[in-house]
Amino acid sequence: MSDNPQTRAFLEHVEAREAELGEQDGQLRSRIAELTAPLGELDAEGENLRITRKTLLSIPAPAAADEPSGPDVPDHPAYQQFLAVFADAATPLRARDLCRALDLPIVPKNTEDIRSS
Known part of the structure; x- marks a missing residue:
């Protein structure tokens, strides 16, 4: 380090700030990791829902089922x-x-x- 007291004080301040920034960086990266997993799950679920919607819309509507006819009743x-x-x-x-x-x-x-x- 430098012999100049002002430079030494300034360098100590810079080192302290670097340590502070490193700690904040670690905390933020930890929070990002915590949020990334649930975000990935939400993305996957949203994609599954989009695929489900697309699949359901592509299925043709079933033909109207004829109601079963009852036994033939004579008109007499x-x-x-x-x-x-x-x-x-x-x-x-x-x-x-x-x-x-x-x-x-x-x-x-x-x-x-x-x-x-």
Whole structure:
């Protein structure tokens, strides 16, 4: 070092400031490292979301599914009457009960026809 007291004091001040700056540099670099990892995770998640959006938008919309059709119901008025009687009944019906509900005579021909329907 120099023999000049003013130069020596100035050099000591410069060295102290360099040490201070080195400490601040280390602290800032440490904070940068702490923030870099979460920032990388956020970037990766954002990229995954962009890819997901792009993928979803590129998938064609599914074709409208036809509703499953129910069983074919005959249009005959007698069949519609049968269905109306069954819909109104609170308990299971026998062929004889159905004949009564439809105002048919209770004869074997009618009960057999109803059973076969």
